[in-house]
Amino acid sequence: MPESTCRNAHERTIAIPADRNAEPAASRTAVVSRTGPKRSESIRLAVLHAADDLLVERGFNGVTIEGIAARAGVAKQTVYRWWKSKVDILLDTLADDARDALAWRGGGEDAEAELKAQLRRIAGFFQQPAGQVLRALLGHAQTDQATARALREGFLREQRERDLLGLRAVLERHTGRPVPEPTVDTLLSVLLGPLYYQALVHDAPPAPELLDATARHVLDLAVRTDAPKPGQAAAT
Amino acid sequence: MPESTCRNAHERTIAIPADRNAEPAASRTAVVSRTGPKRSESIRLAVLHAADDLLVERGFNGVTIEGIAARAGVAKQTVYRWWKSKVDILLDTLADDARDALAWRGGGEDAEAELKAQLRRIAGFFQQPAGQVLRALLGHAQTDQATARALREGFLREQRERDLLGLRAVLERHTGRPVPEPTVDTLLSVLLGPLYYQALVHDAPPAPELLDATARHVLDLAVRTDAPKPGQAAAT
Amino acid sequence: MPESTCRNAHERTIAIPADRNAEPAASRTAVVSRTGPKRSESIRLAVLHAADDLLVERGFNGVTIEGIAARAGVAKQTVYRWWKSKVDILLDTLADDARDALAWRGGGEDAEAELKAQLRRIAGFFQQPAGQVLRALLGHAQTDQATARALREGFLREQRERDLLGLRAVLERHTGRPVPEPTVDTLLSVLLGPLYYQALVHDAPPAPELLDATARHVLDLAVRTDAPKPGQAAAT
Amino acid sequence: MPESTCRNAHERTIAIPADRNAEPAASRTAVVSRTGPKRSESIRLAVLHAADDLLVERGFNGVTIEGIAARAGVAKQTVYRWWKSKVDILLDTLADDARDALAWRGGGEDAEAELKAQLRRIAGFFQQPAGQVLRALLGHAQTDQATARALREGFLREQRERDLLGLRAVLERHTGRPVPEPTVDTLLSVLLGPLYYQALVHDAPPAPELLDATARHVLDLAVRTDAPKPGQAAAT
DNA sequence: CACTAAGCGAGACGGTACGTCGAGTCTTCCG
DNA sequence: CGGAAGACTCGACGTACCGTCTCGCTTAGTG
Incomplete structure (x- = not known):
């Protein structure tokens, strides 16, 4: 159930980068200790809902990353951290x-x-x-x-x-x-x-x-x- | 056979300026004899082909009015004079x-x-x-x-x-x-x-x-x- | 009384050989046969007044050749025929x-x-x-x-x-x-x-x-x- | 000593975000600590110099925001972010x-x-x-x-x-x-x-x-x- | 407990395209 | 030929988002 096609998607569910891309699979478990706060689920939902709402209200072209971020009350960069485009967000939706x-x-x-x-x-x-x-x-x-x-x-x-x-x-x-x-x-x-x-x-x-x-x-x-x-x- | 959804469209096919500006609607057919240069057909075709080509090459989002104008070798304003959007152009196409x-x-x-x-x-x-x-x-x-x-x-x-x-x-x-x-x-x-x-x-x-x-x-x-x-x- | 600094200015005065510049005063009346309608004085005044009005109402930048022509009820080209810029018009004024x-x-x-x-x-x-x-x-x-x-x-x-x-x-x-x-x-x-x-x-x-x-x-x-x-x- | 008449001007000189957006005016000084990158001083100077140079070289009408941006090696939007017109820039200069x-x-x-x-x-x-x-x-x-x-x-x-x-x-x-x-x-x-x-x-x-x-x-x-x-x- | 890596808000920045305005030139037709 | 009408090219306008980036704060593991 890949809800996001974005590269970082798995990091959300699995704390330790697991099956991601196979190539740099080596020295992973050792190096990446992964500390710090977890991805906020409420932000994820806020973004998805914002995207959905905007789509219904303003059509596909009315959906912009900036608009989504603004409506979700979230920084633009936060959106870009988890999705790579508005299409990506809509696919999640x-x-x-x-x-x-x-x-x-x-x-x-x-x-x-x-x-x-x-x-x-x-x-x-x-x-x-x-x-x-x-x-x-x-x-x-x-x-x-x-x-x-x-x-x-x-x-x-x-x-x-x-x-x-x-x-x-x-x-x-x-x-x-x-x-x-x-x-x-x-x-x-x-x-x-x-x-x-x-x-x-x-x-x-x-x-x-x-x-x-x-x-x-x-x-x-x-x-x-x-x-x-x-x-x-x-x-x- | 409306090939253009733009306001001026009829002027091309029909000699009598039709739905243009509403105000001087009265004695139209008689008075306004429409002098001056005619719309260039070659430009029209160049624009339609440019739009078509760009669509095939770069997809809908790759079609821009500026891109069309550039490829057709035409000024942007000339495009806007006859079509009000890229959609309008594609409809003509x-x-x-x-x-x-x-x-x-x-x-x-x-x-x-x-x-x-x-x-x-x-x-x-x-x-x-x-x-x-x-x-x-x-x-x-x-x-x-x-x-x-x-x-x-x-x-x-x-x-x-x-x-x-x-x-x-x-x-x-x-x-x-x-x-x-x-x-x-x-x-x-x-x-x-x-x-x-x-x-x-x-x-x-x-x-x-x-x-x-x-x-x-x-x-x-x-x-x-x-x-x-x-x-x-x-x-x- | 140089009312216009435009190159074409002479065409107007030559028609009515006036007091303009003294130098080429000689062979004036003879040579220039000058057929066709004469420059319309009413248009000249309409343009000057239009320019003046626009200047007062909208400032220098609000004065445009197109604006002058429109307000004077005159074709743009007619303005360009007699003056080469809005500055030229204002100098006349x-x-x-x-x-x-x-x-x-x-x-x-x-x-x-x-x-x-x-x-x-x-x-x-x-x-x-x-x-x-x-x-x-x-x-x-x-x-x-x-x-x-x-x-x-x-x-x-x-x-x-x-x-x-x-x-x-x-x-x-x-x-x-x-x-x-x-x-x-x-x-x-x-x-x-x-x-x-x-x-x-x-x-x-x-x-x-x-x-x-x-x-x-x-x-x-x-x-x-x-x-x-x-x-x-x-x-x- | 207001060197810029633009809205953001104070942020440069005064650390405390001043007159920005009026809405969240309340708990300002405490809460909003203004994070993110600071305005680039080098860009500011590049723009002022570009404007100055263009003015000297080409006169007031030869000064355009696009020209300034191009000569300063800066995006047009960056100029508009800090100044609202070329006059504003020249006043700074x-x-x-x-x-x-x-x-x-x-x-x-x-x-x-x-x-x-x-x-x-x-x-x-x-x-x-x-x-x-x-x-x-x-x-x-x-x-x-x-x-x-x-x-x-x-x-x-x-x-x-x-x-x-x-x-x-x-x-x-x-x-x-x-x-x-x-x-x-x-x-x-x-x-x-x-x-x-x-x-x-x-x-x-x-x-x-x-x-x-x-x-x-x-x-x-x-x-x-x-x-x-x-x-x-x-x-x- | 301190360290440190992330999440995150904020927003500056270089870009691309937008749609509009006016300039100045050229073309066509009328009187 | 003068003039109206207007098509055309060109350059700049000011705006909207894009996607990348840098800052500085906050938060949560780990050593």
Whole structure:
């Protein structure tokens, strides 16, 4: 659970610089005795909240390190000590907030209802502050390689894994049979595509009809794809 | 065909100075004959190309008005005279370049092949410079209201109309019957969603399998939705 | 009566061959055929007044060619056609306005009263718009060679001549004898020095006592300097 | 001795942060101990010298904040941090340089010689860089209220006090009696008027004869004004 | 307990870009 | 040709943040 991509991040959790960068790993334990005060958790939270608030209030460009520091009542250098950019801060925010909001709550009910509920949850997520953060980061990632990479290898990868797990469970409950990985992968894109498309491109929650239709289609496809002729499996 | 969202835009295309300053609004067309030198088209193009190049080379944040002016070999003030921001310039770029790349070329062939070809064209578009521009603008629009609005009411609205027309034609050719508007609308989102999702979120071209599957699903749905029992119709 | 120091100035006067510079007076009327409309006198006045007004309202830096043109309701290029800078315009203004305000009105009364009246007139001049113009130009001349030169060789030289004439007349009436040039010159500086000093340095009208004292001193000095022993004569 | 009219000025000379931000005015002296790096004196001097040099080389209009910053090898923002305009900088320059150049060096010799020496010193001052600065500021003050005010309430007031002290000392030595304030004041204007007049209006050092004559007149007047009938006292 | 390494607030500094203003030149069209 | 209109280049304005740095205080282990 790397909440910060910053170099110093680990120092917060582990007092003795541990797995950091492998190279200067040698004479570490001996030399670095690490005295002095610990990183203030309240500062960390103040910064994350300040960033979040500013993003919601003023948009991505309205978020500045100086603004965050000012609003968090913290010195600029303190921010730079722990994060290397505002993107870095927002990634932390995301990690803290988004996981729960996008979790698959496996209700025991019927698969279709559960799937629709999950879609509605995701659609709602984009309206919340944490959703704004994701949108901002995805937006920035469109033209910033570093952000794209960090998102892809961090939050997006993990989220996709959670989604795959969740969706597979639903599909298997629905079809009563195991569903192969590639199929789930494709179906996940079919499922999420229209949702993200509406959120990111049309800046509007998808119509309930679209959500329902999508959910039904996916379940339908799972049944059919999964059927007798397995050679028809789709891919990524 | 507003290629510039700037106040003066119309003067270029329309000879009669339109929405300029509101005060002397009266006897306009007659009195103000607009003397003096005309806007230089070569400068306009130089600026659009400079912006495009910089975007591709350095990303959205690497695009600055000063940078554009410098690369276009033009004074900064000249840029500000015609565009009010870099977003405004990129919107112009988009209008000039994207329409063609996303046009539905109605091949007489079978509907499925045509649909797949169109999807492939769109997927390819995101790899081109003009696609980069769209991605950048969509990205910026995530947290900038003004950009979001301009995109939505300009390029996106027009493009969606063209897409609706194109998709309807394909569907009707495929089903052999007229297809109601709401259905086309929903199907368009089903069709484009996964595509945009892959491009914007995963920064990767969608797998051919996904494209094919999506195309097939949509045609399939059109047939079924369109069928005898009209109560099953999907919506926006 | 050089109303404009601009290169193009002749074009105006050549049209109406006037009293301008005496040298090229010959082949004037014959050679210059001069077609097209004549320079508009109303525009000239509009520009001068606009400049004057702006100076009084906004100070020297508030005077801009564009501002003048706008207020005069004239195209910028028209201003540039006839004057080469705002200084040039203000010099014109000065020539038109200041002469009268600073004229020595030879009252037949006693010399001391006349001198004091003249001093009061000069002191009052600095409060008027034309006085503002002179102050502005003198101010600018402190660090601008071209302005300094133009002022010195134009208005200041002429004004000093008029002052010398006026003062000599007064002194001779007072002493009843001719007064040598160098003496008048020195006394003029003694007379005007404190006045200009108060106006330019302390930005305040000189106290009446100072004016009176100065006037009396100068008359006194004229009597004494002028006296039997000529070795005591002062110089430039 | 305020060498800078800028808000932060006091922090340099006085250790206790003075008039900075008004809000946390309470427990000031105790709590806010002003940490962080101190203002760089070398930068301050580099800026003042750069301004001075540019003024001499290029005139008042040739002095720009950007030019100063560039020549001083300093970031523009650093200049703006400490001075709010180029006038502000020049005022600082003046305070640093002019005082000494215009000081009354009380030689024990006879009063007339001392007075003449002082006049010659002042005349010489206008030829030096610091004199250029004063001329430039006086020039600018002709049409800029803020500059006029700053000069009047700062340098000019202080200098006039020093001059009054110096002149009174000379006069009292000369006459052997105390000289009343109003008399000294008037005589100072009589003394300096022609000098400043020559420097500011005619841009030329006053003729030695004028200096000598002025010095003699003033001493003469002091003797006479000061004489038996005290009702004759002059004023400002 | 003193030492010392960090955390931290404060802010100076060199930069880059912003968006605006005016200067002065040039171009086009009208009368 | 005079003049209106205004496009254009250029230079400076004053501002906002950037990211780095230096100071001096405070705080918590460790020796």
